[in-house]
Amino acid sequence: MRSCLMTNGIRASRALLTRLAAAGxxxxxxxxxxxxxxxxxxxxxxxxxxxxxxxxxLGLRILFNTTVYWR
Incomplete structure (x- = not known):
């Protein structure tokens, strides 16, 4: 099993990601x-x-996701 943070990134600072990576x-x-x-x-x-x-x-696998939409 893998843990994954899903975020828009706005508040995902380097310091926060470092702490989360250290926590697993x-x-x-x-x-x-x-x-x-x-x-x-x-x-x-x-x-x-x-x-x-x-x-x-940081040893994290970095992923991107997106939403496809039409206006």
Whole structure:
């Protein structure tokens, strides 16, 4: 069994992720998509890269999920 934090990432600081990883967290899944008032796909990738930097090197598997929708 694996433990996974599912988050939009807004409050998932490096310090928090470090503490959770030390406590046994296995994975972090960031939800980043256009429903969060992001300005286009390039901004989404900028946010994703920032979240990767926060979690890199902590031994966590980093995942992303998204919601597909039409306006």
């Amino acid at each position: 967290l296995d994975d972090v899944a960031f939800h980043v998509d256009m429903t969060q008032d992001r300005n286009g796909f390039l901004e989404l990738n900028t946010v994703r890269r920032a979240y990767i930097r926060r979690a890199r090197g």
